[in-house]
């Protein structure tokens with residue numbers, strides 16, 4: 719119901735539709751690693767493989783970058799899907815007599 723809208727018929731029946739949200743493999747999981755050293759701001763970027771994000775951190779710390787930065791924030795992102803469930807009527811109007 720919106721304010722100022724047309725009057726609602728007393729026979730109107732509103733239906734609420736249940737929705738469910740669940741994790742889904744569709745879209746995969748994204749792995750990202752962020753350097754936590756002050757004023758650094760370096761980040762691995764999103765990777766579909768966890769090893770790639772970890773390898774970036776190892777390289778950033780010392781193997782090639784030699785920054786000595788050794789604390790990282792890791793972010794794993796999954797995907798979720800919303801599906802429409804069953805409908806059920808909501809009693810918003812008097813039930814007509816037989």
Ligand SMILES: [Zn+2]
Nearest residue numbers: 753755758787
């Ligand atoms: Zn860093």
